[in-house]
Amino acid sequence: MKKNEDTATKSYHHGDLKKALLKAAELILEEDGIQALSLREAARRVGVSHTAPRNHFGDMTGLLSELAAEGYLRFADALRKGADAAGDDPRSRLRAMGRAYLGFAITHPGLFTLMFRSEQLDTSRPALLDALAASRSAVEQAVSARTREADDVSPLAQAARLVAVRSLVHGFVVLLLENRLRGVMASVPGADAVTLLDAVMDSLSFAGID
Amino acid sequence: MKKNEDTATKSYHHGDLKKALLKAAELILEEDGIQALSLREAARRVGVSHTAPRNHFGDMTGLLSELAAEGYLRFADALRKGADAAGDDPRSRLRAMGRAYLGFAITHPGLFTLMFRSEQLDTSRPALLDALAASRSAVEQAVSARTREADDVSPLAQAARLVAVRSLVHGFVVLLLENRLRGVMASVPGADAVTLLDAVMDSLSFAGID
DNA sequence: CAGAAATGTTGTCAATGGTAACTTACCGCC
DNA sequence: GGCGGTAAGTTACCATTGACAACATTTCTG
Numbered sequence: 001m002k003k004n005e006d007t008a009t010k011s012y013h014h015g016d017l018k019k020a021l022l023k024a025a026e027l028i029l030e031e032d033g034i035q036a037l038s039l040r041e042a043a044r045r046v047g048v049s050h051t052a053p054r055n056h057f058g059d060m061t062g063l064l065s066e067l068a069a070e071g072y073l074r075f076a077d078a079l080r081k082g083a084d085a086a087g088d089d090p091r092s093r094l095r096a097m098g099r100a101y102l103g104f105a106i107t108h109p110g111l112f113t114l115m116f117r118s119e120q121l122d123t124s125r126p127a128l129l130d131a132l133a134a135s136r137s138a139v140e141q142a143v144s145a146r147t148r149e150a151d152d153v154s155p156l157a158q159a160a161r162l163v164a165v166r167s168l169v170h171g172f173v174v175l176l177l178e179n180r181l182r183g184v185m186a187s188v189p190g191a192d193a194v195t196l197l198d199a200v201m202d203s204l205s206f207a208g209i210d
Numbered sequence: 211m212k213k214n215e216d217t218a219t220k221s222y223h224h225g226d227l228k229k230a231l232l233k234a235a236e237l238i239l240e241e242d243g244i245q246a247l248s249l250r251e252a253a254r255r256v257g258v259s260h261t262a263p264r265n266h267f268g269d270m271t272g273l274l275s276e277l278a279a280e281g282y283l284r285f286a287d288a289l290r291k292g293a294d295a296a297g298d299d300p301r302s303r304l305r306a307m308g309r310a311y312l313g314f315a316i317t318h319p320g321l322f323t324l325m326f327r328s329e330q331l332d333t334s335r336p337a338l339l340d341a342l343a344a345s346r347s348a349v350e351q352a353v354s355a356r357t358r359e360a361d362d363v364s365p366l367a368q369a370a371r372l373v374a375v376r377s378l379v380h381g382f383v384v385l386l387l388e389n390r391l392r393g394v395m396a397s398v399p400g401a402d403a404v405t406l407l408d409a410v411m412d413s414l415s416f417a418g419i420d
Numbered sequence: 421c422a423g424a425a426a427t428g429t430t431g432t433c434a435a436t437g438g439t440a441a442c443t444t445a446c447c448g449c450c
Numbered sequence: 451g452g453c454g455g456t457a458a459g460t461t462a463c464c465a466t467t468g469a470c471a472a473c474a475t476t477t478c479t480g
Binding site for chain 1 (some may be wrong): 243245250326328329330333335344366367369370371372373374376377378379380381382384386388389390391393394397398399401405406409410411412413414
């Protein structure tokens with residue numbers, strides 16, 4: 001028999017401690033913020049000794065990297081689903097991607113924050129490396145659906161378009177999470193984050209897409 | 211006599227410990243990164259006991275907030291100078307502001323990172339509150355030089371323009387600092403950060419400015 | 421000049437990340 | 451079926467850190 005998760009959960013071995021720790025860590029992250037996240041607290045919540053995480057993650061950076069990796073996978077998924085549900089029109093896809101980006105960040109602010117805190121992550125970790133690639137590809141896939149067809153533009157301008165979209169959406173979301181758009185949101189009568197993001201994206205016209 | 215900074219520097223009282231601690235903290239920040247910054251290390255570098263900072267900052271958040279405040283003041287200054295040196299043409303000013311934004315972040319990456327780590331800052335601290343206002347005003351002043359004159363657009367669209375510029379530049383800088391633009395920079399032959407930022411801003415056309 | 425306030429210091433505490441040495445369970449293999 | 455190796459957890463310990471209290475030394479002010 002593989003394991004007996006239903007009954008013998010109090011046994012010496014946990015069964016799937018790694019997953020349990022990640023889950024606990026994410027909970028802490030979203031409930032009490034990133035500074036409340038510690039190896040020991042995660043271990044405590046799972047009911048295991050404070051050195052148990054070491055076997056699965058090595059150190060703090062390990063745990064954070066694995067958690068971020070999981071986040072990127074889910075993130076990529078959300079972006080893809082959002083863009084695909086919007087059909088083939090480039091502008092629709094773009095807007096949908098932006099909304100999905102924002103939606104993920106709002107739903108999982110702690111995780112999102114962690115995902116972009118590179119000094120605490122080990123991007124050479126295989127899991128994270130793969131997840132980052134998946135995420136990048138999802139963004140590109142959603143954005144550059146047809147950006148390439150006007151091939152009379154320079155490679156720089158071409159790359160710039162993609163970077164521009166990434167920067168715009170990412171910047172918006174980051175500023176929002178850091179509470180830097182409070183003033184604007186308050187000054188415009190009935191504007192929530194999504195409305196504002198839509199307007200922000202509308203206020204730009206992307207050469208080659210529009 | 212006020213104080214004797216030149217000779218009696220070994221006296222019990224430091225003279226200007228607050229400033230010295232801020233300076234030391236910034237050095238740590240830029241040399242060894244934000245995670246290496248601690249109250250005790252800053253105190254150590256200044257050659258003072260580990261609780262001395264308490265008198266001037268209260269706690270860690272206090273030090274970080276004061277440091278961030280100082281950063282925002284310098285940041286605002288840099289943006290203003292950049293935009294003003296570019297003259298009156300809106301597009302020139304915009305581009306200059308973007309360059310100044312990027313320049314500050316590249317020159318003081320640690321400080322810049324700290325400035326946008328709101329969970330470690332106390333934005334209700336007067337010094338930080340003021341500095342934030344100064345920074346915000348500098349950005350707006352550089353961007354919205356003439357954005358208002360087309361007043362046939364809705365307030366939402368109007369606000370969106372400003373937010374769009376902020377988001378675009380901030381997002382670009384953040385992604386760059388987090389090393390997320392490495393791939394793009396490498397794939398475009400002779401592109402450095404400034405070139406790419408220029409191209410990014412060029413790839414957008416702002417209704418009402420252009 | 422005396423006392424209050426500011427500025428620094430020593431000593432202590434709890435929490436944390438990390439390491440080492442040991443224990444317990446599991447798994448493959450003969 | 452048992453045996454040895456390894457994976458998974460545990461206890462014990464250490465250094466670092468932020469915070470606090472009690473105390474010492476200046477400096478300012480009335």
